[in-house]
Amino acid sequence: MIKSMIKSKLFWPIVVLVLILLFNLFFDRGFFSIEVRGGHLVGSLIDILNRGAPLMLISIGMTLVIATKGIDLGVGSVIAMSGAIGAMSVAGAADDSILPLFTAIGLSVGICVLAGAWNGLLVSRVGVQPIVATLILMVAGRGIAQLITGGQITTVYYEPYSYIGGGYLFLLPFSIFIVAAVFAIAMFLTRKTAIGLFIESVGSNPDASRLSGINSKNIILMVYIFSGFCAAIGGLILSSNVASADGNNAGLWYELDAILAVVIGGTSLMGGRFFLMGTLVGALIIQSLTTTIYSVGVPTEYNLVVKAIVVLIVCLLQSPEFRKRLTGAFGSKKGVKSTKDKGVTLS
Amino acid sequence: MKKLFSSKLLMLMMLALLLVVAACGSDEAEEAGGTESDSTETEDTTETEDTSAETEGDTEEASSEKLVIGFSQVGAESEWRTANTESMKAAITDAGHELKFSDAQQKQENQIKAIRSFIAQKVDAIVFSPVVETGFETVLQEAKDADIPVFLADRSVDIEDDSLWVTFLGSDFVEEGRKAGNWLVDELGDEDEVNIVELQGTVGSAPAIDRKEGFEEIIGDHSNFEITQSQSGDFTRAKGKEVMEAFLKSDGDNIDVLYAHNDDMAIGAIQAIEEYGLKPAEDITIIGVDAVKGAFEAMAAGKMNVTIECNPLFGPQMVDLIEAYKAGEEIPKRVAVEESMYTMDQAEELLPTRQY
Numbered sequence: 001m002i003k004s005m006i007k008s009k010l011f012w013p014i015v016v017l018v019l020i021l022l023f024n025l026f027f028d029r030g031f032f033s034i035e036v037r038g039g040h041l042v043g044s045l046i047d048i049l050n051r052g053a054p055l056m057l058i059s060i061g062m063t064l065v066i067a068t069k070g071i072d073l074g075v076g077s078v079i080a081m082s083g084a085i086g087a088m089s090v091a092g093a094a095d096d097s098i099l100p101l102f103t104a105i106g107l108s109v110g111i112c113v114l115a116g117a118w119n120g121l122l123v124s125r126v127g128v129q130p131i132v133a134t135l136i137l138m139v140a141g142r143g144i145a146q147l148i149t150g151g152q153i154t155t156v157y158y159e160p161y162s163y164i165g166g167g168y169l170f171l172l173p174f175s176i177f178i179v180a181a182v183f184a185i186a187m188f189l190t191r192k193t194a195i196g197l198f199i200e201s202v203g204s205n206p207d208a209s210r211l212s213g214i215n216s217k218n219i220i221l222m223v224y225i226f227s228g229f230c231a232a233i234g235g236l237i238l239s240s241n242v243a244s245a246d247g248n249n250a251g252l253w254y255e256l257d258a259i260l261a262v263v264i265g266g267t268s269l270m271g272g273r274f275f276l277m278g279t280l281v282g283a284l285i286i287q288s289l290t291t292t293i294y295s296v297g298v299p300t301e302y303n304l305v306v307k308a309i310v311v312l313i314v315c316l317l318q319s320p321e322f323r324k325r326l327t328g329a330f331g332s333k334k335g336v337k338s339t340k341d342k343g344v345t346l347s
Numbered sequence: 348m349k350k351l352f353s354s355k356l357l358m359l360m361m362l363a364l365l366l367v368v369a370a371c372g373s374d375e376a377e378e379a380g381g382t383e384s385d386s387t388e389t390e391d392t393t394e395t396e397d398t399s400a401e402t403e404g405d406t407e408e409a410s411s412e413k414l415v416i417g418f419s420q421v422g423a424e425s426e427w428r429t430a431n432t433e434s435m436k437a438a439i440t441d442a443g444h445e446l447k448f449s450d451a452q453q454k455q456e457n458q459i460k461a462i463r464s465f466i467a468q469k470v471d472a473i474v475f476s477p478v479v480e481t482g483f484e485t486v487l488q489e490a491k492d493a494d495i496p497v498f499l500a501d502r503s504v505d506i507e508d509d510s511l512w513v514t515f516l517g518s519d520f521v522e523e524g525r526k527a528g529n530w531l532v533d534e535l536g537d538e539d540e541v542n543i544v545e546l547q548g549t550v551g552s553a554p555a556i557d558r559k560e561g562f563e564e565i566i567g568d569h570s571n572f573e574i575t576q577s578q579s580g581d582f583t584r585a586k587g588k589e590v591m592e593a594f595l596k597s598d599g600d601n602i603d604v605l606y607a608h609n610d611d612m613a614i615g616a617i618q619a620i621e622e623y624g625l626k627p628a629e630d631i632t633i634i635g636v637d638a639v640k641g642a643f644e645a646m647a648a649g650k651m652n653v654t655i656e657c658n659p660l661f662g663p664q665m666v667d668l669i670e671a672y673k674a675g676e677e678i679p680k681r682v683a684v685e686e687s688m689y690t691m692d693q694a695e696e697l698l699p700t701r702q703y
């Protein structure tokens with residue numbers, strides 16, 4: 001029972017997540033406390049979920065892309081685009097009508113899905129390497145976002161827009177429900193239908209899958225579109241949370257955080273396998289690490305170094321090779337003996 | 348459906364798209380080419396450099412008359428910068444001088460090119476806001492050789508030979524920090540214990556370092572003030588909000604004052620404070636720097652206490668300096684921009700007049 005738990009891809013990420021959260025308890029007794037204030041739940045754990053929502057969404061999209069042996073570097077820029085489009089289209093709208101909100105969501109999601117389709121077409125139809133194909137959008141998307149906002153930080157005064165990233169439903173931040181919904185859809189499609197299997201087979205061998213009757217090209221196209229969709233919603237959450245659009249900084253380096261979350265979650269960059277649940281845990285690790293650094297009070301200059309060290313530890317723990325060496329070093333005599341014995345009997 | 352997506356057609360479509368994009372790009376290139384051809388045209392005249400002393404004499408006589416001023420701006424990365432550009436442009440043309448403007452788009456090479464073209468066009472003065480601190484020695488030397496005075500605006504350069512420029516007119520960030528500290532001491536100096544949290548700017552940036560230094564200098568003299576937490580919020584709203592949330596969760600009820608290195612972070616933090624269930628400006632005193640429009644809106648709504656001005660509208664001051672220099676006056680190497688401070692009570696009144 002315990003052995004199978006340790007072998008599970010989810011085990012080590014969850015251990016690290018729990019350790020990070022427990023670590024906070026040393027510095028702040030009230031870290032796990034959650035109370036009702038101003039009509040909604042308030043607490044560090046809620047914050048982590050709320051702040052981590054965009055990253056979780058984007059990582060879900062990224063997981064599927066990586067499962068097809070691809071990579072989507074364009075998500076950060078798509079976030080900026082989506083936020084810019086959303087904020088600009090509701091700028092100056094009257095508070096009493098919620099129609100502009102839906103126009104904004106429709107426009108952002110629509111255009112970002114197109115951006116995802118552009119990536120997908122470049123990769124699947126033209127045959128450009130994913131890293132290069134999506135690099136194009138990474139550069140161009142931010143430019144487009146800056147064009148839309150005119151290089152300025154645009155503030156939105158339209159109240160309903162703030163609901164996406166700053167509103168509350170049943171005491172909880174609304175963004176958590178968005179993540180839950182998208183995650184449920186992704187889980188359902190990949191685990192209850194054949195799509196998940198198709199994605200994995202395309203990831204491990206596109207040619208073989210094509211020959212066995214899977215339309216590899218459309219599968220690849222689809223995952224990039226889905227990634228664009230996730231980034232669009234993530235962008236709306238980020239921009240609506242601060243009620244402004246910032247073409248320069250919104251979503252900056254999110255693509256890298258998302259890739260990291262996917263890798264921490266146990267999905268290999270070589271494609272062929274993916275763990276959506278692991279990705280969620282990975283994204284939560286990154287976010288709780290950030291929150292921890294802020295609340296513990298690590299000096300600003302050391303933030304990134306601390307982050308890097310924790311990430312390194314998680315990645316090492318994820319590697320079976322490293323774990324084997326580690327256990328080998330600790331219980332060296334026993335380990336060596338048993339392998340020797342085996343060697344003898346085998347020969 | 349499959350035929351629709353036939354690879355040839357798709358390639359064609361993408362090619363067409365690329366062409367459109369390229370066409371858009373070439374417009375810009377043409378524009379840039381335009382300025383370049385300008386400089387090549389005037390290059391012919393530079394050959395008569397020997398007579399430059401003569402023309403220099405001419406301009407000195409006509410100092411109070413029309414000057415040609417070249418202005419190389421960093422780019423248009425923020426509202427602050429745009430306001431700065433507008434102010435400079437307006438001040439130069441309003442004073443009856445001729446303006447040659449160039450936007451470096453955050454690239455040093457563009458800026459060096461622009462300065463070279465200003466030199467070739469024999470402008471009377473060059474104003475520039477360096478993109479980076481270093482690497483301008485050669486081009487500034489060229490300007491000096493051509494007897495063109497260089498005025499630094501907003502940002503300084505890190506060059507040993509300070510004869511290469513006339514003066515640096517820009518905000519004194521340390522002074523801004525001191526002002527914030529002094530205001531706070533005046534306001535809450537009588538309290539027994541004041542816990543301050545600080546939202547720093549981007550790690551390593553001059554405004555972040557200096558605003559921290561100036562503030563700590565004042566606070567350090569008063570033992571009842573203590574900075575309990577200090578983190579970087581990267582000068583952005585989103586980060587400011589996120590960091591403030593973490594501050595609140597770890598020690599929320601003991602925070603008395605928030606000092607943010609810019610208004611955007613303060614605005615983000617205000618949202619976090621409201622969501623936490625406290626009243627910004629009442630439960631937590633909020634100090635911002637920059638005096639952007641958003642801060643005035645927050646102050647008018649009673650959510651922010653004070654903002655220290657970081658004034659981008661120093662165009663007129665710069666023109667005065669250039670004219671004074673041309674009239675032969677002695678000018679100090681460092682001139683601080685005239686800046687003030689705005690509190691909550693003034694906000695409502697001033698809000699409509701804010702340009703940025």
